[in-house]
Amino acid sequence: MVQVVSKMIYLMVKMGLPVYFFSERKIIMRLKNILLFFILFTPLICYSKDFSLEYVKYVFLNLDMTSFNNSMRPTHYNKGTTMKEILKTRGINEIKNCKDSKNCIVIHFPEHNNNSTFIDDGWSYYLKLIKNKNGKIFACYTDINGWNTYNVTQPLELKKVKDKFIVTKQYNKSIDGCEYFIKG
Numbered sequence: 001m002v003q004v005v006s007k008m009i010y011l012m013v014k015m016g017l018p019v020y021f022f023s024e025r026k027i028i029m030r031l032k033n034i035l036l037f038f039i040l041f042t043p044l045i046c047y048s049k050d051f052s053l054e055y056v057k058y059v060f061l062n063l064d065m066t067s068f069n070n071s072m073r074p075t076h077y078n079k080g081t082t083m084k085e086i087l088k089t090r091g092i093n094e095i096k097n098c099k100d101s102k103n104c105i106v107i108h109f110p111e112h113n114n115n116s117t118f119i120d121d122g123w124s125y126y127l128k129l130i131k132n133k134n135g136k137i138f139a140c141y142t143d144i145n146g147w148n149t150y151n152v153t154q155p156l157e158l159k160k161v162k163d164k165f166i167v168t169k170q171y172n173k174s175i176d177g178c179e180y181f182i183k184g
Contacts, residue, residue, distance in 0.1 A: 051129045053097055056105045059137065059158065059165050060095075060127040061087070068167035071123065071143050071150060082164055083107065083125075104128040122146050130177035135159065136168065140178030155180055 061084040065072050077086060087093070090109065098104030109123040126142040137158040144151045155178040157169035174180040
């Protein structure tokens with residue numbers, strides 16, 4: 001450390017800067033403060049609010065679909081049913097990334113008639129994670145049917161409880177990153 005300070009003083013003298021105001025001790029203290037600043041604030045500066053797609057998928061698959069109002073609730077599934085369990089009962093394996101967002105996953109449920117023939121676009125469910133704050137995840141959930149008669153977008157607040165994510169709050173207004181919209 002002393003060698004670094006000596007080099008700094010040498011460079012300051014060479015550049016014509018007044019070094020008589022600085023002692024080696026003051027320079028060492030300033031260097032320590034600068035180093036401490038970078039150690040403490042680099043994680044905050046480098047923090048990204050983007051979630052990995054794997055994490056978004058993990059949250060969506062483990063989301064308790066009965067913990068908030070949506071087209072699958074309240075009569076379709078037992079309390080505590082996750083999206084993963086719903087997909088398993090329906091035999092659906094395909095989960096896609098949203099085209100226009102990094103933090104978004106879409107699950108499409110095709111509709112079939114009694115002969116298991118595809119008849120129309122069915123339902124699509126979107127989950128976009130917006131931010132993680134104090135252990136709460138703020139998300140945007142969209143629920144759309146293929147006939148364009150039901151289209152709901154809701155801001156949600158999620159919290160992990162054991163191995164599931166539950167909705168702790170449903171917003172009836174827009175939040176940053178999610179416009180509240182109900183149609184149908």
